[in-house]
Amino acid sequence: MSHANDRLFDHKLAREWKLKKSRAEKDKRMTLQEAIATFVEDGDSIVETGFAYVRGPMAAYWEIGRQQKKNLVGIFTPGGMNTAWHEFGGLEGAHVAYVGVEMRGLISPFRRGVEAGTLKIYSEWSHGALSLALRAAEQGVNYVACKSMLGTDLMRTNPYVKEAKDPWTGEPVCLVPAMYPDVAIFHVHHADKYGNSRIWGPSVNDTAIAIAARKVIVTCERIVSSEDIRANPYQVIIPHYCVDAVCEVPYGAYPGDMPGMYYFDRRLQERVVRLEWKTKESTKEWYEKYILGTKDHYEMIQIIAEEEGMNVLEYMKRLEQLSCDASYFGLGYWGVGGERDWKYEEVAKRAI
Amino acid sequence: MSDVQYTPRELLACVAARLIKDGESVFVGTGLPLVGALLAKKMHAPNMMAIYECGAVDPEPRVLPWSVSCSWTTYKAPILLSMSSVFGHSRAGYADVGFLGGAQIDMYGNINATCIGDYEHPKVRLTGSGGANDIASLCERVIFMGLHLPERLPERVDYITTPGYLDGPGARERAGLVGGGPWRVITHLGVMGFDEETCRMKLISYHPGVTPEVIQQFTGFELIIPDDVVETPKPTEEELRILREEVDPCQLFCF
Numbered sequence A: 001m002s003h004a005n006d007r008l009f010d011h012k013l014a015r016e017w018k019l020k021k022s023r024a025e026k027d028k029r030m031t032l033q034e035a036i037a038t039f040v041e042d043g044d045s046i047v048e049t050g051f052a053y054v055r056g057p058m059a060a061y062w063e064i065g066r067q068q069k070k071n072l073v074g075i076f077t078p079g080g081m082n083t084a085w086h087e088f089g090g091l092e093g094a095h096v097a098y099v100g101v102e103m104r105g106l107i108s109p110f111r112r113g114v115e116a117g118t119l120k121i122y123s124e125w126s127h128g129a130l131s132l133a134l135r136a137a138e139q140g141v142n143y144v145a146c147k148s149m150l151g152t153d154l155m156r157t158n159p160y161v162k163e164a165k166d167p168w169t170g171e172p173v174c175l176v177p178a179m180y181p182d183v184a185i186f187h188v189h190h191a192d193k194y195g196n197s198r199i200w201g202p203s204v205n206d207t208a209i210a211i212a213a214r215k216v217i218v219t220c221e222r223i224v225s226s227e228d229i230r231a232n233p234y235q236v237i238i239p240h241y242c243v244d245a246v247c248e249v250p251y252g253a254y255p256g257d258m259p260g261m262y263y264f265d266r267r268l269q270e271r272v273v274r275l276e277w278k279t280k281e282s283t284k285e286w287y288e289k290y291i292l293g294t295k296d297h298y299e300m301i302q303i304i305a306e307e308e309g310m311n312v313l314e315y316m317k318r319l320e321q322l323s324c325d326a327s328y329f330g331l332g333y334w335g336v337g338g339e340r341d342w343k344y345e346e347v348a349k350r351a352i
Numbered sequence B: 001m002s003d004v005q006y007t008p009r010e011l012l013a014c015v016a017a018r019l020i021k022d023g024e025s026v027f028v029g030t031g032l033p034l035v036g037a038l039l040a041k042k043m044h045a046p047n048m049m050a051i052y053e054c055g056a057v058d059p060e061p062r063v064l065p066w067s068v069s070c071s072w073t074t075y076k077a078p079i080l081l082s083m084s085s086v087f088g089h090s091r092a093g094y095a096d097v098g099f100l101g102g103a104q105i106d107m108y109g110n111i112n113a114t115c116i117g118d119y120e121h122p123k124v125r126l127t128g129s130g131g132a133n134d135i136a137s138l139c140e141r142v143i144f145m146g147l148h149l150p151e152r153l154p155e156r157v158d159y160i161t162t163p164g165y166l167d168g169p170g171a172r173e174r175a176g177l178v179g180g181g182p183w184r185v186i187t188h189l190g191v192m193g194f195d196e197e198t199c200r201m202k203l204i205s206y207h208p209g210v211t212p213e214v215i216q217q218f219t220g221f222e223l224i225i226p227d228d229v230v231e232t233p234k235p236t237e238e239e240l241r242i243l244r245e246e247v248d249p250c251q252l253f254c255f
Helices: A002-008 A011-019 A032-039 A058-066 A081-088 A108-116 A125-139 A206-212 A225-229 A266-276 A280-292 A297-307 A312-324 A344-351 B006-019 B032-042 B083-095 B133-136 B171-173 B211-219 B237-247
Strands: A045-047 A072-076 A091-096 A120-124 A143-146 A162-165 A172-177 A183-191 A214-223 A236-238 A244-248 B027-028 B049-051 B097-100 B142-143 B181-184 B191-195 B201-204
Touching: A002 A045, A002 A072, A032 A058, A032 A214, A032 A244, A058 A081, A058 A183, A058 A280, A058 A297, A081 A091, A081 A108, A081 A266, A081 A280, A108 B083, A125 A143, A125 A206, A125 B083, A125 B133, A183 A206, A183 A225, A183 A236, A206 A236, A225 A280, A266 A280, A280 A297, A280 B032, A297 A312, B006 B032, B006 B142, B006 B181, B006 B237, B027 B032, B027 B083, B032 B097, B032 B142, B032 B237, B049 B083, B049 B142, B097 B133, B201 B211
Parallel strands: A045 A072, A045 A183, A072 A091, A091 A120, A183 A214, A214 A244, B027 B049, B027 B097, B097 B142, B142 B181
Antiparallel strands: A143 A172, A162 A172, B181 B191, B191 B201
């Protein structure tokens, strides 16, 4: 099988694949285990959906970890905790616009992989340009001429985009080709059994990705009736005809944020990012305990809840409370880590 | 008022917030800019319209969120668009200010958020551009916020992730970039702008307790220091109260 990158910009191959997909309203419900086993193959390119740590399909990503898929190629706009796959041979390379956790800093497994040269960066992007690559696939255009990335090293370290002259004005433009990832997994609030998917919160790139990707898995908080979807189609961002599998996975975005439902487990994320994934060994330990050592997402949540001294319900309620009341500060997270990128003490010392 | 106590980061947030005018649209990058933008909105710029790369426009966030995309950021946004749309709207002319952070910024205002050291063999791999490149390419003027250390303000950045004035006068136009480029750099030591002729970074004001000499010492290149540099006004009690009680009560950022 050819490398994922050979298929990534092949619009003919992408079209051939989609011509073969059934348009029928077919019941596509299956278990998450089954969906991942069927539609995620070793060596596939897989594109991040949602905003990585916001409405990201985390349960599906952990399941990919459990099934020990190999040599995936990530497309990160942005990318988050699933880059830990790399430590277990799960992530071979990446097309990167952003990998990190914003205020919480860098993600160690990704950073280690790139610095050691074991995780290949195939191309550097800006969020805007990568979102246009996916949007171009959705809009049915070969490429888009945009004004991002020009004049910077991103152009130099991205073999897929090209600088050209706008044929009308003669101005430089950056040409971004349509991108067709192998796999996309979405986590949504509601889906019907055919795959029509409804969300709250920003769609980010999801509609574009659903059309661009060849294989599409939808995990949802709740399966709703098709009548419900047809009566209220306004927040539906993914149409059924591009969906291959529908899995009901409540709390599927945990430990990320699910708009309107539950918030980040900030303490867990802080702990993981700052401490538990700090070294290769500690990441391995964490992964073996929480991912490989559990049978599914819920066993993982149960272990974490118990570590917090709560049962699962109390614990999830707390995350739900955080989501609906932004002035609730039950989960203090300072005091974890204590290590900052900003070297403040050092600055103070040097200033004296 | 003269003995108001504050941390360097609180000062940074207050100074940044003051640069946002009421009624402006501000494309807010992640990290420190979130603090500055939120503070401005709760102070003198209630009609400021924030744009976030996840697709949220003009939300009313209550406290400092973790991400430019999370539920606390997008709270009460009247419209939720897609990523390519909000960048498109910036190109169209709906974004006045781009508000960014980053690891390094050089004398021409180019920002590095990709790697420290050689790209092929990086000493530190950073996050990558995210929306920063687009924000600086497409917004009308750009404000950068960060800490002031010689290695964070080198003569040339190790990797240009986000365009400033590239290699000097006229370079943005030659490259085909749209927006006006870097406008202000705010650090915990001072506020910098850019010389109109040379496009090089120049000092505008130094923070209380700091001198232009100290700022030069902490800068990895020769800073233009005009005669008319002034001291930055201290954070007011009102600014600090709003920052501590309403924007960042957890001391997520301003500690």
